[in-house]
Amino acid sequence: MQKDNTLIAFVCSGNTCRSPMAEGIFNNLAEENGLSVRAKSFGMSTVDGMPVSANSVKVCNEIGIDLTNKRSNEAGNEDLKKYYKFYCMSQSHADMLKFYFGIADEKLAVMGVSDPYGGNEEIYRVCRDEIYNYVKEIIKEYEN
Secondary structure, three states, X not given: OOOOOOEEEEEEOOOOXXXXXXXXXXXXXXXXXXXOOXXXXXXXXXXXXXXXOHHHHHHHHOOOOOOXXXXXXXXXXXXHHHOOEEEEOXXXXXXXXXXXXXXXXXXXXXXXXXXXXXXXXXXXXXXXXXXXXXXXXXXXXXXX
């Protein structure tokens, strides 16, 4: 499903934990695999410009992904038409994209990743690894 300059999105609530980790992991793996598809991320319940959580930055640095300069983006401020697919951390995020923004079912996927917000580093590592494994599967979709 490889298309040149394809843009996908990872979606969570605040865009400070899960979806930035997914964005960073995906873009790193896509580059390593020579894919032209890239990811952005945004939140359904956030404001623009919030820094990524310290634990997300730390656990991603452990695997060579720098989220230091990433800032939150709010869904309502995005041009959602430019995204090929939306990978949502929960069903509620997919439902909001569908009902509030008219995103078609075939453009939505639910990852089912629990929010680590407020947890310790180990909780963030578990979340990061869950996202990493899911993203490896997504990468396969764009390799063919």
